[in-house]
Amino acid sequence: MTVTLRRPSRDLLAAEHAAAEFMTALGIDVTAEGMADTPARMARAYAEMLTPPEFTPTTFDNDHGYDELVLARSIPIRSVCEHHLLPFVGVAHVGYLPGHRILGLSKLARVVEHFAHGPQVQERLTRQVADWLDQQLRPRGVGVVIEAEHLCMSLRGVRAVGARTVTSTLLGALRVDPGSRAEFLAMAKGH
Template sequence: MAVDKEKLKQAIRLFLEAIGEDPDREGLKETPERVARMWEEFDRQRSFDFKLFEEFGDYNEMVLVKDINIYSLCEHHLLPFFGKAHIAYIPNGIVCGLSKLVRTVRAFALRPQVQERLTNQIADFLMEQLKPKGVAVVLEMEHLCMSMRGVMSPGHITTTSALRGIFLSDLRTREEFLKLIGKSNQ
């Protein structure tokens, strides 16, 4: 679904008025346009070509991209949550370009979200696209809805994980992943 730029600009203007701001003052008069352009940019990043490579079909060890910077918006308060994503998969005859793992994270994160759903969406998408032996996704995020409102306690990290296939059924594979991302007790 495409962003309705005009409706969004009207909504941001109304929002600014509703919180007691003057949307025509110098610092805010361009804000509705800026916000609309930002959401158009987010919308463009949600679709991408998930390029697969079969010529590396004999590679059957873990592929891991860790410390992927990730930003999203809490769907309950529209405040950011941000942190790191760690993604691994074990190929089953097909690999993808490494940038596609980063693009997958971005595609699902650039919309109002909850971290738990985001974690599952990434894992499920990779299972569907790659048909690997398994996928592991760990997200470590700080939520501004907890840091700057509510309990007002910054610095807390919420960790979620989604394990599929061999990462769920084989303890050694899971431990290898956790060790590689620095989360294992070993």
């Protein structure tokens, strides 16, 4: 079974003009030496951070009846907080207890990458990854834990440099079965 996750459309020229206006409104001289190309670079940088790459995740029959936990740990995430449009970075630990379908291991990272692009909040990102895996694979359980540092918290406001936010979504057996839950959380922590 395949489902293609698509990219939204974008207008880089309009974004460049808007970036120049934004910078000018903040008192930045975009005609100064070294600044002339900044609005274009800013537009390209945000387009890259906010636009998920297309990919087609393919699932496979679980021909061998594998029924133990599948876990990808420390998947890097880079996203942008929807409240301040500042980055947050960290890692995701994603696992599932297979049912009749399995997913290529690299696709776990691709699913995280897809949902991390675009204005996001960590809680929703965690849930989106878990829900997508649950819907596509119909596994016996899904677990997602995300740990991230939010630059909106460390560069401004409270300036809590190094503070990490941890969110989790557990579905199916990983939520209701204490043994499965404990195994997932221990493996996600690296124990």
